[in-house]
Amino acid sequence: MSSVKLRAIAVARGGDKGGDLHMPLLVFDRDHYDAVREQVTADRVHQLFLADVPGGVERFEVPNVCGLNFILHGALEGGRTRMLKFDYRFSLSERLLDLDVEIPD
Amino acid sequence: MTNESIRIGSGSGARSDRLDAAVDLVDRGDVHYMCFDAMSEAGAAAQYLKKMEDPNLGYDLNLRERFQLVLGPALERNVKLLGNFGAANPLGGARVVADVARQLTGRRVRVASVEGDDVIEYVLANRDLTIMGQHDQTIDSLEGTIIAANAYIGAEPMAEALAMDADVVVAGRVSDASLYLAPMLHEFGWSLDDWDRLGRGITVGHLLECGSVSTGGMWAEPGYREVPRMAQMGMPLAVVQSDGTADVSKTPDSGGVVNRFTLSAHLMHEINDPKRYLNPDVVADFTKVHIEDAGEDHASVFWNSAEGPAGTRRPDTLKVLVGIDEGYLVDVWLLCSGYKAVEKARMCEEIIRERLEHNDKVTPLDDRFDYIGLTSGLGDSAPMPETLPGEVMLRYAARVRTHAEALTIARLSEYLIIIGPLGMGERRQNIRKSIGIYPTLVPREVCRLNVEMVEVN
Numbered sequence: 001m002s003s004v005k006l007r008a009i010a011v012a013r014g015g016d017k018g019g020d021l022h023m024p025l026l027v028f029d030r031d032h033y034d035a036v037r038e039q040v041t042a043d044r045v046h047q048l049f050l051a052d053v054p055g056g057v058e059r060f061e062v063p064n065v066c067g068l069n070f071i072l073h074g075a076l077e078g079g080r081t082r083m084l085k086f087d088y089r090f091s092l093s094e095r096l097l098d099l100d101v102e103i104p105d
Numbered sequence: 106m107t108n109e110s111i112r113i114g115s116g117s118g119a120r121s122d123r124l125d126a127a128v129d130l131v132d133r134g135d136v137h138y139m140c141f142d143a144m145s146e147a148g149a150a151a152q153y154l155k156k157m158e159d160p161n162l163g164y165d166l167n168l169r170e171r172f173q174l175v176l177g178p179a180l181e182r183n184v185k186l187l188g189n190f191g192a193a194n195p196l197g198g199a200r201v202v203a204d205v206a207r208q209l210t211g212r213r214v215r216v217a218s219v220e221g222d223d224v225i226e227y228v229l230a231n232r233d234l235t236i237m238g239q240h241d242q243t244i245d246s247l248e249g250t251i252i253a254a255n256a257y258i259g260a261e262p263m264a265e266a267l268a269m270d271a272d273v274v275v276a277g278r279v280s281d282a283s284l285y286l287a288p289m290l291h292e293f294g295w296s297l298d299d300w301d302r303l304g305r306g307i308t309v310g311h312l313l314e315c316g317s318v319s320t321g322g323m324w325a326e327p328g329y330r331e332v333p334r335m336a337q338m339g340m341p342l343a344v345v346q347s348d349g350t351a352d353v354s355k356t357p358d359s360g361g362v363v364n365r366f367t368l369s370a371h372l373m374h375e376i377n378d379p380k381r382y383l384n385p386d387v388v389a390d391f392t393k394v395h396i397e398d399a400g401e402d403h404a405s406v407f408w409n410s411a412e413g414p415a416g417t418r419r420p421d422t423l424k425v426l427v428g429i430d431e432g433y434l435v436d437v438w439l440l441c442s443g444y445k446a447v448e449k450a451r452m453c454e455e456i457i458r459e460r461l462e463h464n465d466k467v468t469p470l471d472d473r474f475d476y477i478g479l480t481s482g483l484g485d486s487a488p489m490p491e492t493l494p495g496e497v498m499l500r501y502a503a504r505v506r507t508h509a510e511a512l513t514i515a516r517l518s519e520y521l522i523i524i525g526p527l528g529m530g531e532r533r534q535n536i537r538k539s540i541g542i543y544p545t546l547v548p549r550e551v552c553r554l555n556v557e558m559v560e561v562n
Contacts, residue, residue: 011330011366013323015375018146018238018544024373028366051486062379064392065369071377073238075484081150081540082431084473084502090323091482 002105007097010036014089020055021075023093027066035103037061037068040096045070048095070096108292113285114342114356116141116175116186118316120148124171126316126356130340131178133357137292139179140284141188142314143167146426149278150540152192153253153428164198164275165190172205172273180210180272187263187274187284193253195220196557199275203559206273214561217266219276221258221554224425224547228254237424237544244427244545252540253428256547259385259419261297262554263287269558278426280385285310293347303387304416305349308394309406311382312353312368313341319353319371321361334360343406349415350407352399363402372396385423387416422546429541432470435503435511437518438477438533439525442496449526450476450499456525457501457517467510472503504539511536 006012006025009032015022025040027033042059049057055073062069075092077083114136116127120143130136143165144152156163165171168190179186191198199218206214228234232245244251255278264287266274274287286306289295295302312319317338325332332338339359343351355363372391376382379391393415399405408415437457441450454474461467477498480487505511515534522529 007326007329011324011326011370013318013370013374016146017375017377018542020238022375024370024376026366026370026373049484049486052484053486058377060378060380062373062392064394065365065372065396067369067373067379069373069376069379079542080145080147081542082434082504084434084471084504085485086475086477086481088482088484092484095483095487 001102003100003102005097006040006099006101009103010097012093012096014093016076016080016089019074019076019078021072021089021092023070023072023096025068025070025096030066032103033066036101039101040068040099042070045096048099049075049092052092108347110344110346111138111288111292112136112342112344113138113140113288113313115139115313115316115340116188117143118314118318119143120145120165120167122316124167124174126340127175128178129359130342130356131175131182131184134342136184136342138185138187138288140313141186141190142281142284142316143188143190144192144278146542149192149255149426150428150542154538154540156193157252161197163194164192164201168198168201169205172202176202176205177209180212180214185267185272185288187276187287189276189279189284191218191275191277193277195275195277199557199559202273202275203561207561211562214273215271216273216275216559216561217269217271218557219262219266219274219279219554220557221552222255222278224256224551225251225254227547227551228425228427234545234547237546244543247429247541247543249429249431249541251427252430254425256423256425256552257385258423258552258554259283260286260290262556264290266556267291269556271558281314282307282310282384283386285313286386289345300387300416300418301414302349304389304414305408307382307384307387307389308391308415309343309345309349309351312371312406313343315371315374316340317361318374319367320355320363321367324362324367332360332362336360352403352405354403363404365396365398365404368396368404368406383420383424385419387419389416390414421549423549423552425545425547427543427545429543431539431541432504432506433508433511434537434539435505435514436535437501437514439499439518439521440496440530440532441499441528442530443528446496447476447479447493449528450497452526453499453521456521460517464513467505467513469503469505472501475500475502508536
């Protein structure tokens with residue numbers, strides 16, 4: 001096993017639905033998918049973004065494309081047309097991609 | 106009418122998308138249909154406000170300029186144009202398109218508008234509707250005034266408009282992916298309860314609806330992924346077969362990139378449960394689709410029937426976005442530079458806090474401070490950087506009930522440079538409406554959809 005930044009093996013892009021921030025993660029190589037699925041849990045992502053996610057983090061698996069779809073509930077404070085925070089829906093995922101994961105050699 | 110295959114392109118992926126991208130796709134893409142998503146949740150709020158100011162407005166403000174550019178070339182090549190650019194006022198939008206058509210060409214042009222997604226009367230009469238995702242909270246419990254309520258509607262009325270020989274279909278709050286399903290319904294004659302086919306069509310539509318986001322936008326990463334010619338980014342284009350399978354590429358001779366990764370990333374864009382993507386036309390199952398590379402800047406999108414249908418029965422309810430006027434958002438920005446810039450910004454924060462505490466004419470409903478250059482784009486949960494920058498923008502934002510309160514706060518930025526610490530500089534202020542957008546569900550029958558046709562020349 002070796003340790004890599006998620007950024008080296010995956011991409012994450014943000015989006016929004018009302019007050020929720022969406023952060024799907026796409027793993028490029030199917031050989032890495034199980035490792036990412038085991039290590040990048042909803043709980044780990046919740047801990048990473050704790051102060052920004054009042055409603056918690058939900059995760060859906062999208063195995064046909066080696067994807068994990070994270071929903072960060074409440075991260076956009078009721079939506080872009082009323083939030084006081086900056087529109088960070090496309091930038092917050094930068095920190096997800098900085099996570100370290102162990103992948104098979 | 107049943108055809109073997111059709112070519113559908115994306116004309117815009119957002120309200121503020123480039124205007125020339127659609128013209129390039131008409132010129133070089135050999136498309137039969139082009140669909141425009143021009144209405145985000147935030148865009149909808151802006152259009153509701155426009156319509157309140159002037160009932161003739163409320164459609165996408167780029168509409169006239171967009172059609173002045175694209176309508177001529179589209180008519181010449183017989184490309185049908187569909188979009189949700191009618192926003193809060195589809196009939197008004199159709200009139201603008203008809204007006205452009207009258208000036209542009211001598212040929213006959215048929216412009217359809219799809220009305221009926223406005224359900225504000227129903228919502229006002231049923232304030233006990235609950236907000237989606239917040240089961241205990243009703244619309245009635247929200248602070249503020251209801252200014253709009255529009256339902257996400259499906260492809261059926263747009264397909265009907267195409268059957269009436271429309272050249273342009275101007276709709277309002279239709280679901281993004283349904284824009285793309287409409288030509289498939291019309292051309293392939295799919296039954297409205299063929300959930301597998303509809304699920305496939307919605308999947309393909311979803312892959313196209315955000316324009317260049319599936320063809321190389323939001324993709325380049327220094328040191329990891331290069332995207333060629335981003336300034337000439339192409340738009341997605343699909344050759345869709347009558348069984349729903351598709352070859353997805355982009356505007357010929359354009360920048361950007363299309364492959365299984367760009368499309369797979371977009372498959373997950375702004376969805377919740379991938380097995381149940383709730384759409385007015387079908388509940389699509391995005392876990393059934395296969396996406397594979399098919400040559401340079403081409404990807405193949407297909408299904409294996411043995412793995413089950415790509416969709417199931419549509420919901421009995423429609424999702425409605427309720428817009429609530431909650432007052433004003435006011436922003437004050439102040440550039441702090443030089444020696445101990447961050448510390449100076451903190452001094453300004455203290456001054457703002459104290460000034461507001463002693464001002465009984467201003468009571469923010471909620472507020473916050475940001476230090477732009479430290480953690481503003483990375484969330485409140487981000488760690489502080491180890492070395493502090495030599496300049497930082499302090500930003501104070503508040504929600505207030507009245508415009509007078511907003512003005513009082515906006516003035517802060519002007520005098521802070523005089524009474525604050527040494528080394529302040531550029532300051533800005535901004536006041537805008539605070540519109541809450543709350544989703545709820547209404548019975549499907551509440552929407553009485555209606556297609557109107559205007560013919561010019």
